Amino acid sequence: MATRELQGPPGIIPLYAKAALPMIPGASALPFVPGSGKDVPDLELVLPEVTFDPAALAAYNRVCGFTLRDDVPSTYIHVLAFPLHMALMAEPNFPFGAVGLVHVNNTITQHRPVSVSETLSIKVTASKLRPHAKGKQFDMVAQAKAGRTIVWEGVSTYLRLGKGDPSAKKPKGEELADPPVSATWKLQGGLGRKYAAASGDRNPIHLYDLTAKPLGFNKAIIHGMWTKARCLAALESVLPEAYKVDVQFRKPIPLPSKVTFGEEITKDGIRFAVKNARKGTPHLDGTVVQVPAKKR
Amino acid sequence: MTPSVRRVAVIGGNRIPFARSNGPYAHASNSDMLAAALDGLIERYNLQGEKIGEMAAGAVLKHPRDRDLTREVVLGSKLAPETPAFDVQQACGTGLEAVILIANKIALGQIDSGIAGGVDTTSDAPLALNDDLREILLDANRTPDTAGRLKLLTRLRPGMVVPAIPANEEPRTGLSMGEHCAIMASEWGITREAQDALTIRSHDHLAAAYDRGWQDDLMTSYLGLERDQNLRPGSTLEKLGKLKPVFGGPEGTMTAANSTPLSDGASTVLLASEEWAKARNLPILAYITESQTAAVDFVHKREGLLMAPAYAMPTMLDRAGLTLQDFDVYEIHEAFAAQVLCTLAAWEDPVFCKERLGRDKPLGSIDTEKMNINGGSLAAGHPFAATGGRIVAGLAKELSDRGSGRGVISICAAAGQGVVAILESAGGAK
Amino acid sequence: MSQDLYTQIVNSPPGGFIAKRVGLPQPTTLDRYRPGQPLVSGTVLVGAAPGGRLAGAIAATLAAANAEVATTLDADLRSAAADAGLDASVFNPEAGGDRRFKALVFDATGISDSTELVELQKFFHPSVRKVQSSGRVVVLGTPPEDTKTPREHTAQRALEGFTRSLGKEIGKGSTVQLVYVAPGAEDLIGSTLRFFVSPKSAYVSGQVARVSAGLPVPADIDWEKPLAGKTALVTGASRGIGEAIIETLARDGANVVGLDIPQLGEDLKKVTDRLDGEAIELDITSDDAPKVIADFFKGRGVDIVVHNAGVTRDRTLAKMPEDRWQSVLDINLSSEERINDALLKAKAINAGGRIIGVSSMAGIAGNRGQTNYATSKAGVIGMVQSMAPVLAKSDITINAVAPGFIETQMTAAMPIAVREPGRRLNSMNQGGLPIDVAETIAWFASSGSTGLTGNVVRVCGQMLLGA
Known part of the structure; x- marks a missing residue:
């Protein structure tokens, strides 16, 4: 596998522009436009020296509901890795443009808390394309190291809607009852823009109704990773020191919205879910399980 | 039934390093910083999931949104969510007053353990809606019809968009605390040189405490800061002498160096009954044995704004049957170098002690070599409500290190208030 | 008497501006005591x-x-x-x-x-x-x-x-x-x-x-009314400085007795009536004056005697006839000595009594055309110095004031060339007021002033003349 080291996080807006180009018919034939590859590139992107900017972290924590502690929220490291996701998807031999991809699953493993004063190296690779019931899916696999210790890992699964493979449908597991509701959240109309500013993910589907419409959404929708972060913020006092948090993104949350947060804490871990407050539409399901903690 | 009184143990404390205003903690809120300080305390004393008797903490500059600040911080922490909490506010006396409140509950047997704390941010200061604008909006809210509301809008003026910034000034005198202290410095004849010398000493002692690792179990780093940001050891009278006075006019003696800077930070202290500590194998550093608050009428009676500790001290000493000289360690909060020196001068002064304190003899001098031996607020900075916790935890540790001895704390507060307390080493007073 | 016109002008904004520019003296409006205000x-x-x-x-x-x-x-x-x-x-x-x-x-x-x-x-x-x-x-x-x-x-x-x-x-x-x-x-x-x-x-x-050493100060002294219960005689009390003196002593609590010549009897009566006092119409140089006064106080006693009555009859010595000399000496000095003697002989001055003379800057520094006046006023100083040790035996004190330029009808009538230097050549750049003399006398008279005797204190704004 080829490895490319980046000097700093790539700018996201030009990446989005590049990522959007394959939407123009025929553009993928151009050499610098993604969409020409058959499979995801066998490439590893690395940011060797990632430090935290407390002001940026504070802004992120504020919009997601985290307390600004000395340890950073696990979802924030995803924010630092995200430009590498985008850069990888903007590679010319990437099989399709990033715009239009649907984020369906995200798993984060925090092997130990990470302090805001630590320096990390972050690398991102993409897994092989594989079938999905509604199209094709692949993973963006990110890893953060402090020195030689892996402290954090993240896997984001993206779906390219298209010709599906029904056999790829997951076998239905045991149907669990919805976790009991513990809070109601009111998501304001501008929340997408606020999170976009704090996270750097300025995908137009999150910003305005007008910018979301061309991409198939009647209204702007909130970032899935905001919803996940907001859930972890609600659970901050009960999260173990080391844990794996896994969420399925179900139906997108249009803005503004009123949603419920449900949680269930057992000895095996935590189950949580976000639903529409009125209709009960499922937006997100998640679990937290403790993992062995690494030493600082 | 007269409740029995138990000894109150100081188990330890934790704080975050204090930052200068608009420094590394510029974007941290009061609840963020208090949470960070509490996280470290929980970690150090293994309080995860522990149901603490009660937590009391406060902030001087508090946002309206931080209703029940302390309780919210407890809920976000690893403490058992069944830990009750309440907010305290007594200007710069907040931190020590919170300690006293918790200690009293433990002494009375109402609770077995408690956490006291304090936090302040001058960076993330609460800006209030301009008062005129606020009135118009409230009137509009009370007006039922649209026409009436529109009429109210005609009262709007461009100047109203300027928010009300919380001023560091006494509402009844219009003078800042520094200006008040400059008057005291002049009335007590405190020289610039004496203030600067105290300042240099404060920095050098704090730096020495860091260098020998003394602060290690009192502090956890936060947002990249590992030491108090204000700390500047190795200064000289000559260097400090070049600074222009900031209070008391061109002839003033108070400078940015010999006054505490606006600061951000938080501190916490863990208190408990002896049984509670023993059951958890937690060593006791010291006992809180006495405390007292006092206030002066600085508005009408020519009292110095920051002189109230000078009143609180003799009341407490009399009750404890001690003299001012019966202490091995003195912790006198350095809001301004001049405040410390005025307080010491007052205790030595026959006029003050007779006329104001009603005592036949002055309280007398203290051995200043025993004062603020691990540095003071001039070096550490002074996030108002966080100072009390810093001092209590530090003094308890110092008394524990000595194996025996007695220490006294004196903290001045805005609005003419003062809080004092006595700690005794777990090894005994002598 | 209010401030002189010049002082009023230079204390007005335009006047002050001009005075500063042309280097004129700018007298300060002096603080003066009003009853009830802090000391x-x-x-x-x-x-x-x-x-x-x-x-x-x-x-x-x-x-x-x-x-x-x-x-x-x-x-x-x-x-x-x-x-x-x-x-x-x-x-x-x-x-x-x-x-x-x-x-x-x-x-x-x-x-x-x-x-x-x-x-x-x-x-x-x-x-x-x-x-x-x-x-x-x-x-x-x-x-x-x-x-x-x-x-x-x-x-x-x-x-x-x-x-x-x-x-x-x-x-x-x-x-x-x-x-x-x-x-x-x-x-x-x-x-x-x-x-x-x-x-x-x-x-x-x-x-x-x-x-100097003297009787102890009464423990119960009321400093607002230090003359409460005392009787005070003031000669020449019908106008000018004398009127200010008797008013001030009354203010300080004394029962006042005013004395003046019969020609001024009406004015005197007005003053003493206003102060709830008594009036004696008498020419102090008359042969029976000492006896009349001594008889007046016999039995009841007097505590404070202020010899204020005085006249000027200015002439250079070469042009000075004897009557002119003698009347000044008699009124300003000799009559005072006779009255003192008569009162003392009758034991009419109470223990703790006060005799207060009014000397003058002329008596200290001398003044052209005032050989007679200056002699009498220097004599008053002599009287204070000579009598102080004598009176001390009876616990009576004797002191004198020596006024400099005081704004009165007398000084108002002076030619400007004489008046203005007199007014300005002192540390205050202005003349004094009768009240300033009266306050000084009230200080000597005070029940608290038991240690003051033999003093001659000038009320002159520190006039440049004299020592």
Whole structure:
């Protein structure tokens, strides 16, 4: 596998522009436009020296509901890795443009808390394309190291809607009852823009109704990773020191919205879910399980 | 039934390093910083999931949104969510007053353990809606019809968009605390040189405490800061002498160096009954044995704004049957170098002690070599409500290190208030 | 009598502007006492040379007067203040701050060698700039004749040069006095210190007063009414300075008896009626006058006798006929001696009594065309000095004031070439008012002034003439 080291996080807006180009018919034939590859590139992107900017972290924590502690929220490291996701998807031999991809699953493993004063190296690779019931899916696999210790890992699964493979449908597991509701959240109309500013993910589907419409959404929708972060913020006092948090993104949350947060804490871990407050539409399901903690 | 009184143990404390205003903690809120300080305390004393008797903490500059600040911080922490909490506010006396409140509950047997704390941010200061604008909006809210509301809008003026910034000034005198202290410095004849010398000493002692690792179990780093940001050891009278006075006019003696800077930070202290500590194998550093608050009428009676500790001290000493000289360690909060020196001068002064304190003899001098031996607020900075916790935890540790001895704390507060307390080493007073 | 026109003009904004531009003197509007106001409207700063003996007495006086006080950082002073119940702040010139003082009081009794006179510089150098207008400076020393060593005598005598010079440079209507306090008379300084720090001494400056041993000050003295229960006789009381004197003594609680010649009887009656007093119409030079007066007070007694009546009959000596000479001497001096003798012989002056004469700057410095007047007024000084030791045996004190230029009908009638220099050639750049003379007399008269005898104090704004 080829490895490319980046000097700093790539700018996201030009990446989005590049990522959007394959939407123009025929553009993928151009050499610098993604969409020409058959499979995801066998490439590893690395940011060797990632430090935290407390002001940026504070802004992120504020919009997601985290307390600004000395340890950073696990979802924030995803924010630092995200430009590498985008850069990888903007590679010319990437099989399709990033715009239009649907984020369906995200798993984060925090092997130990990470302090805001630590320096990390972050690398991102993409897994092989594989079938999905509604199209094709692949993973963006990110890893953060402090020195030689892996402290954090993240896997984001993206779906390219298209010709599906029904056999790829997951076998239905045991149907669990919805976790009991513990809070109601009111998501304001501008929340997408606020999170976009704090996270750097300025995908137009999150910003305005007008910018979301061309991409198939009647209204702007909130970032899935905001919803996940907001859930972890609600659970901050009960999260173990080391844990794996896994969420399925179900139906997108249009803005503004009123949603419920449900949680269930057992000895095996935590189950949580976000639903529409009125209709009960499922937006997100998640679990937290403790993992062995690494030493600082 | 007269409740029995138990000894109150100081188990330890934790704080975050204090930052200068608009420094590394510029974007941290009061609840963020208090949470960070509490996280470290929980970690150090293994309080995860522990149901603490009660937590009391406060902030001087508090946002309206931080209703029940302390309780919210407890809920976000690893403490058992069944830990009750309440907010305290007594200007710069907040931190020590919170300690006293918790200690009293433990002494009375109402609770077995408690956490006291304090936090302040001058960076993330609460800006209030301009008062005129606020009135118009409230009137509009009370007006039922649209026409009436529109009429109210005609009262709007461009100047109203300027928010009300919380001023560091006494509402009844219009003078800042520094200006008040400059008057005291002049009335007590405190020289610039004496203030600067105290300042240099404060920095050098704090730096020495860091260098020998003394602060290690009192502090956890936060947002990249590992030491108090204000700390500047190795200064000289000559260097400090070049600074222009900031209070008391061109002839003033108070400078940015010999006054505490606006600061951000938080501190916490863990208190408990002896049984509670023993059951958890937690060593006791010291006992809180006495405390007292006092206030002066600085508005009408020519009292110095920051002189109230000078009143609180003799009341407490009399009750404890001690003299001012019966202490091995003195912790006198350095809001301004001049405040410390005025307080010491007052205790030595026959006029003050007779006329104001009603005592036949002055309280007398203290051995200043025993004062603020691990540095003071001039070096550490002074996030108002966080100072009390810093001092209590530090003094308890110092008394524990000595194996025996007695220490006294004196903290001045805005609005003419003062809080004092006595700690005794777990090894005994002598 | 109000301010003179010039003082009014230069204290108006345009007048002041012009006066400043052309370098005219700009007299300050002097603070004057009004009943009910505090003794000092500002802070009194107290300092001392090490080893002084008056700290306690100064502190007690200022504490009793409810004065706002600051002291230097001096252990003895602070202890004395505490003992006296004086809630004094501290003044350290090195501590900065915008401190202002209405009065500076310095106990110089500790100075026993000329090398220690530097204590004056140490105390006054940083504080004199901080004195407010109509400020007061009082230096207290030991009478040179009462010192223990020649060196101490020298050093204490030196104080006078200091106070007189400071009086001439301090400006802003401020006054400077030296008070010599004899050993043993420490507790008698109250009335004198009060007078000199208060606006009552507005036009007295550069003076030396001596407080010597005397009767103890009554413990129950009411400083607002220090003459309560006393009877006071004032001659020449129908107008001018005399009227101001009798009014002031009545203000201080005395039962007043006014005396004037029958031609002024109507005016006199108006004054005494207003003051609930009695009137004696009498020519004091008449043969039976001493007896009439002695008889008037026989049995009831008189406590205060103020010899204010006086006349001028100016002429150069070459043109001076005997009657003109003699009438002045008789009214201004000889009649006073006869009245004193008659009162004393009749034992009509009560123990603790006060005799107060009115001398004049002419009697001290001399004045062209006033050989007769100046002789009589210098004689008044002689009378004070000669009688003081005699009267002391009967516990009666005798003192005199020596007015300088006082704004009266008499001075208003002077030709401008004589009047203006008289008015301006003093440290206050203005004339005094009758009340200034009256206040000084009331100070001598006070029940608290038991230690004052043999003093002649000028009320002249520190006139440049004379010593």
